[in-house]
Amino acid sequence: MARGLEKLPGELAELVDAALRVLPNSYAPYSNVHVAAAVRDEKGRIHVGVNVENASYGLTVCAERNAVAAMIAAGGRRVVGVAVVSDMREPLPPCGACRQVLAEFSDPDTLVVSYSARTGRLCVWKLGELLPYAFTASHIEDVGHG
Ligand code: THU
Numbered sequence: 001m002a003r004g005l006e007k008l009p010g011e012l013a014e015l016v017d018a019a020l021r022v023l024p025n026s027y028a029p030y031s032n033v034h035v036a037a038a039v040r041d042e043k044g045r046i047h048v049g050v051n052v053e054n055a056s057y058g059l060t061v062c063a064e065r066n067a068v069a070a071m072i073a074a075g076g077r078r079v080v081g082v083a084v085v086s087d088m089r090e091p092l093p094p095c096g097a098c099r100q101v102l103a104e105f106s107d108p109d110t111l112v113v114s115y116s117a118r119t120g121r122l123c124v125w126k127l128g129e130l131l132p133y134a135f136t137a138s139h140i141e142d143v144g145h146g
Pocket of ligand 1: 028033035036052053060061062063064084094098
C-alpha cells in the first residue's frame with residue numbers, strides 16, 4: 001500500500017491504489033500535471049480515468065470525468081466513492097466541472113479522497129462540501145417533456 005494510506009478506510013485506500021496504477025497513463029504533455037481518478041459504483045466495481053489533454057487546450061478532459069464516463073459505459077449508474085491522485089505536492093481538489101458531473105451520480109455525503117503521489121498527503125471531503133446547493137435532476141423533475 002502507498003504511504004499515508006494506512007489511515008484511510010480500506011474501500012477508499014483501494015480506490016486510491018486503483019488510480020495510482022493508471023497515473024502513468026495520464027496524457028498531459030501541455031500542463032505536465034498528471035492526474036488519475038477512480039470511482040466505485042453501486043455494484044462495488046471500480047472504474048478509472050486519467051486526464052486527456054489536447055493541443056487545442058480547451059478540449060482537455062479531467063481524470064474524474066473520464067472515470068465517470070468509464071463507469072457509465074460499463075453500466076454503472078451511482079458513484080459511491082471517488083479518489084483523485086496526482087503528482088502535485090498538495091492533493092488536488094476536483095475542478096468545478098467535475099464536481100457538477102460527480103453530483104449527477106452521487107449523494108452529497110459521498111466521500112472524495114485526494115492523494116499526492118509525490119508527498120503522500122491526503123485530503124478527504126464530502127461531495128456536498130465541495131459543491132453545496134448542487135443543481136441536480138430533482139430541480140427539473142416537474143418540467144413536462146411533451
Ligand atoms: N485536472 C484533472 O484531471 N483533475 C482535476 O481535479 C484538476 C485538473 C487536469 C486537467 C489538466 O489536464 C491538468 O490537470 C491541469 O489543469
